[in-house]
Amino acid sequence: MDWKQAGHAWGERAADWAYLFEPYALRANQTLFDRLGVGEGSRLVDIACGSGYAAALAAERGAVVAGVDASEPPIAIARARTPVGDFRVGDMFSLPYPAENFDVATSFNGIWKGLEAALREAGRVVRPGGMVGMTFWGAPKRLGLLPYFMKVVELSPPDHGSATLNQGETGRPGVVESMMEEAGLEFLERDVVEVVNEFPDLDIAARALAAAGPSWPALQAVGESRFVTELKEALRNLSADGVGVRIRSELGWATARVPDA
Ligand SMILES: C[S@@+](CC[C@H](N)C(=O)[O-])C[C@H]1O[C@@H](n2cnc3c(N)ncnc32)[C@H](O)[C@@H]1O
Structure with a gap:
């Protein structure tokens, strides 16, 4: 997918993504900001920022x-959430900022193995001595969302399915370290954090997951009704009467420093 197609896949159900799904990453967001020293006056750009x-x-x-994302509808929500922010539609491989414009760049599940060029762009827009951080899915055995990803791969045309599987490679030992070094950054540290999706019932869970970009090719291929029916079945074990649906997943995170000039 080129970046405009990716933007389309993430834009069709932007409000569902923003309000039903995106807050799952809270612990990962806060952990990475802590490790990167984000605070008063930090000039920060979030790359593939989604709904902000x-x-x-x-x-x-x-x-x-500031934030940049390929998709206009989530960017509109990001602007509503943070009116003082500078949110732009754009491509992470060609960021719309001059060199050394920020102290910190982050990307939460936006940059994967194979996208080292986006990490190099992140480094370009951060000043020497500034910081870059990213998150990615953790070990498959601690990925509560695995039944979702497996269902999406099963229902998607083969090329989209393999793209989704490739994303999982990013968390393997040594991969993110090499990505950062290839991008000209000094790798600092990595660890994992648990994130949680919570939904009151399987209908809302399926609605939330249908809003994620990887669902889009599967929805096109098999239609809404079959997608939702099969997804609810795949998630049934994660649902408990009176408790709702809880999906715990491991996210990896890593930080790097932009070398001094
Ligand atoms: C998994 S979502 C992550 C969104 C947000 N960072 C979050 O944590 O919820 C991936 C995002 O990457 C964006 N995206 C995909 N390709 C892109 C590209 N080439 N340039 C900028 N954004 C892109 C999508 O539009 C989508 O919002």
């Missing part, structure tokens, strides 16, 4: 925030 949930948290810490 993470950027809003950074702004609450006093950061001066």
